[in-house]
Amino acid sequence: MPYIPLEEHLPGITGLLEYDKIAAAPIRELTQILLRGESTLTECERELIATVVSNGNQCKFCTAAHTAAADILLGENETSQKVKENIITAPVSNKMKALLTIASMVRENGKAVTQEAINKAKAEGATDIEIHDTVLIAALFCLYNRYVDGLATVTPAGSEFYKGLAERLKNHGYNRLPQGYDHLKKNKTVAP
């Protein structure tokens, strides 16, 4: 049960973003720019940063959602799994390994990011903008993870819900749906 009254058909972050639409607008805009805006990092790479940070913060909802988003963009589910297990041995480029390492440090604390980790990323070809966006994506998910868990939002079990969510993120990104979310009420499964 969430700590504050949220709409039952909107688990996880969606219920919160509908609860306070005024604060949600800049959060959505920032997310859309960082995860779907123009970038030399692919959408999938950026979803992997979100996945690794959410996983480290033990936020089940965000981890499942962004894992599903990365999987649907990649067309397979091995990379996201391996990245969560071990960044260094995961099947991603050396540049991505260096950026995911920075993201994990940011997750711990901003001060945990070392000059050495930055140098490594630059040596692997990461640009200043890529480093900037990696740090800000990681920081943004430290917000999301705390918002979602700090108010005890509902985390649906099973993978079906997240597949649907990933489909929505793939097609519409992070902007609020123009028609809102009332249509999702129809899909609500009846509790036993």
Next chain:
Amino acid sequence: MAYINVPEGVPGIRSLVMFRPETGKPLYELAQMLLRGNSTLTEAERELIAAYVSKRNDTMFCMMSHAAASRALYGNDKNIVDDVLKDLQQANISSKMKSLLNIAGKVQILGKEVKPEDIEAARKEGATDKEIHDTVLIAAAFSMFNRYVDGLASFTPTDEKEYEAMGKRMAEKGYVAPQPTNNQNH
């Protein structure tokens, strides 16, 4: 020295926003809505939550600037800010604010650290759903801002006078994103 090529001598988040104005716009709008928008928590109280979380994250720039903004907004009661930052339990503030700051401190650690009894305690002191929501979101947002500022090693001034002026400006004008310079990256 910051880790990326931001304008030199510009402190904290301002330098980062000048480097990347596109993301800076929603970041400043979020700060404005959370700290200056409609709420039954005063602006001084919300700035205090921001300063408290920043202190726990050891982010000097955000802690000093939001503490200064909170002092400016508290006016004659400005000692409250330093009392809270020194020792929350002993500070002379309302039991409601104490319980909300307790929640903010839990959020700073991790979302799942907030327990039903923390929420119950705040409700018993009269905190509303919206106040609990706003406290959690401000604490979560500063868990982001702090990491952004420190994660890129942005410039942190050490002169307290500089923060006093900054705090006054934040109290009077709120959060307005700085204009971008001719950074060679853009």
